[in-house]
Structure formats: structure tokens, C-alpha cells
Amino acid sequence: MTDHATDNDTGKWDITIASARGRLSIDVKELWRYRDLLSMFVKKDIITVYKQTILGPIWFLLQPVFTTFIYVVIFGNVAKISTGSIPPVLFYLGSVTMWNYFSETLNVTSKTFSENASVFGKVYFPRLILPLSKVVSGLVKLMIQFGLFLVFWLYYLLVKHSITPNWYMLSFPLILLVLALLSLSFGIIITSLTTKYRDLTFLIAFGVQLMMYATPVIYPISIASPDKQFWLWLNPLTSLFEAFKFSFLGEGVFSLYWLGYSAAFTMVMLMIGVFIFNKVEKRFIDTV
Secondary structure, three states: OEEEEOOHHHOOOOEEEEOOOOOOOOOHHHHHHOHHHHHHHHHHHHHHHOOOOOOHHHHHHHHHHHHHHHHHHHHHHHOOOOOOOOOHHHHHHHHHHHHHHHHHHHHHHOOHHHHOHHHHOOOOOOOOHHHHHHHHHHHHHHHHHHHHHHHHHHHHHHHOOOOOOOHHHHHHHHHHHHHHHHHHHHHHHHHHHHOOOHHHHHHHHHHHHHHHHOOOOOOOHHHOOHHHHHHHHOOHHHHHHHHHHHHHHOOOOOOHHHHHHHHHHHHHHHHHHHHHHHHHOOOHHHOO
């Protein structure tokens, strides 16, 4: 914060308190000072969601299992969508685990301003703490579900010998980082816009669902014709999902070119998101 003293004779304020932060900047030091608050929000997200349910955290595991079962039946047995040499259960479970993280993180961060207006109006803390807490808590849930995926993965690797993973698995943290930043970017852009344009809230669920079908979640990109593959590659999620499947399952496409495109796209969207978020956070309480 910067203070500017003015002459009393001018009729202006003696002291003007204003933020010195630019629209494109993120005050990392301030976020670090509020790390305890971030931790508290993360614990709240994880504990309270299933606190009053009978099965509790077991739902973290049951959700991807149920979804995978439905996908195997509908897309594998009924629609006859080929998963190549990859066992359908493993193909869909890996894709569902990744997609659930992206979609849920995007959905919850896109409601940051509308669902926390009462908190923002009472106390100050870096507003970016809340969407960041959703990203981190989502990562915790992802790791639990990823552990389930690894159980099936080890079974098909050591018992069935039906997959051929490779050392590209070491790139998984980077893939996950890009996925997390992309969901955060989309989320803070949407939450910033919905403070003024409420109609967008009705389009989020539809848009996320539509985006899933434009991403190789329920199908490998290899089944698409070459001309259609180009349009699928323009989706920044495509290279991440394909790289994940290639690394862990041995079938897919690991393209450094398209991964670089996804990373660059994510950074641009993150800068746009931070710019809009910093602009809106100063006055959103008057419109929400």
C-alpha cells in the first residue's frame, strides 16, 4: 500500500490509501503471509464436503469407480468406442480421474465471488486465496483418486501384462501443473465476468460438459480422422490427456510441440485471468 499526503487547502483527502499492485501482478509475498488461511480453507473443503455423509471420504473413491463403470458400459459395450490395446477400465479410470479434477476445480473457482461475497465484505485477505484453495484441495482429492488408479494400473502391469508404460511418466507433475493452472485461469475469468453478467452461470455446466466431448476423455484421439485431429489438438487439454495416457498406458501421443502450445495457452489465459480478477476484486462487492 502507498500513502500520499496532500495539502489541506486543496480540499482533498489528507491521506490517500491505494494499492500499488499492478493489474497483471500477483503479490506472492502477501499470499505466503496468508498461507495459514489457505491451509484452513483447504482443510475446510476436504473435511466439510462429506462430513455428514455415511460413507464420508470413501465417496472420493466411489465417484470415479461409478463413472468408470458407466463409461465402460455405455461407450465401450454399447457405443463400441475402441480404446485400442488399453483395457477399457484403465483407459476410462485414468481419463475420469484427470477430467474430474479439471472440471470440479473450474466449477468451484468460477463461483468464488458469488458464493463468498459475505466473507469478502467483512474482512480483508488476498482474494486469490480462495480460488487457490480450491485448486489445492482439488489436488488432494486427485491424489486419493490417483492412488485408486495406480492400484488398477499395477494389476494390469504386473498381472495382466497388458500395458507398456515408459519414463515419460516423470512428466506427470508438469502435466498436472498445467492442468491446475488452466482450470484456475478459466475459473477466475468466469467468476470475474459473472459478477456483472449473471447469465454466464447458467452456461458453465453446459460448457464444461461440451468441453469434455471435445477432449479425448472417452475416446483416443487416434480414432479421429487427420483433419479432425487438428481441431482436437487446438483444445489445450488434448495434449495433456494424450501425454498422460501415453506415459502411463503406453498408447497415445506425447507431442512436445502440442504440450508447449498448451503451456503457452495456459500462461496467456492465466495473465488474462489475473488481470480481470485484479480489476474486478476492487469493486465486485457493489455488484454481487
